[in-house]
Amino acid sequence: MRVSSYPLVDADVAASVVLEHTPVLRSERVHLVECPGRVLAEDLVASAPLPAFPSSAVDGYALRAADAGESLRVVGESAAGRPFDHPVEPGTAIRILTGGVLPSGADCVVMMEDVQLSGEVVTVPASLKAGQNFHAPGADLRAGERVLPAGAQLGAAEIGLAAALGVAELRVGRRPRVALLSTGDELVEVGKTPGRGQIPDSNRWALLAALREAGAEVRLLGIGPDEPEALRRLVVEALAEADVLVTSGGVSVGTHDLIKPLLESLGDVHVGRVKLKPGKPFTFATLRDGKIAFGLPGFPVSSLVTFEVFVRPALRKMQRHSQLQRPTLPVRLGYEARATADRTEYQRVTLTREGGELVASSTGSQSSSRLMSLAGAHALVRIPPGDRGMGKGSIAEAMILALP
Ligand code: AMP
């Protein structure tokens, strides 16, 4: 077996090297229909107040608070979308429905339930306050106010706000186009019966899910053979249409590990080995035209953990996210976490809430081939390198995948 010539890079150093070399993609204007999950490329500023007009919060009567306790003549109606166009005179009231414009002259709305109605005359309570039961213009947002900052991810509420302000298109970061390749002569298409020594290409589907969730547009290149020229042709052709190449397998030091030499020939390999468990052979390169490549290890857990540690933050940077990392929280270890002497280890755990704390339990064997260690995991607990590891009951930092 060859010995790798790549220096072992500290996991945090490797993560910053990746981000340093990751470009921010240009922005584009897209309609709201394309916005879920995208990232704002410029501040969204309210061009008009919200609400734009005084709008009734209830069904009832619009009137002057000065007429409290009186019996008032009902002289018209202001329904949602059908305003009453005359001022409210002293001694009169206007029937108003939720969302209706408060007519000029009126300064409060009294709820339907709080009045007595007899024919066209309404008797209103003695205690009324100006300003009650309607939303004043600009109560939610003033004109000129910053609604959302550049770098914000667009979810339901953010998209709803843009629409409420009458904005149909937003400037967002472009989605990274990712070419995804599995390598290994042992791989067969999922669904086909594997021959002797063969296994289904599971990384393709796991990484496709992870990439899509991280906002990428994925082109599946399928299975690449352990043959340098064929692999090279496949990758070069795919890169014409991609911003990012993601491969799995073929990065360790065995003789069939062809990805590092291939990336060397296409650009610069900045990281070839990392002090990380799982994921030691993780490889990162910059290619021509600002493109980047991630050579992920073949073991299923290693490929997904290195995805979380290195690839997801890079994809977020490309899309202009202000928050590149997943959230982390301190958790109490409910198990004895043995450490690896010279590598940062990310252990897969489930979390439970106990007395205001999050307590981590191991998902069992942490073998890098055992996807069951990651399925249903709530977090990756970071165990710093060392001889002793972290004892049961100590506090560790957890990268949160999903809270229980
Ligand atoms: P490699 O990094 O190519 O040496 O692969 C390491 C281990 O991961 C081997 O046991 C491979 O069979 C396995 N492996 C590589 N690629 C995949 C894949 N696409 N799906 C599932 N397992 C894989």
Ligand code: MG
């Ligand atoms: Mg292989």
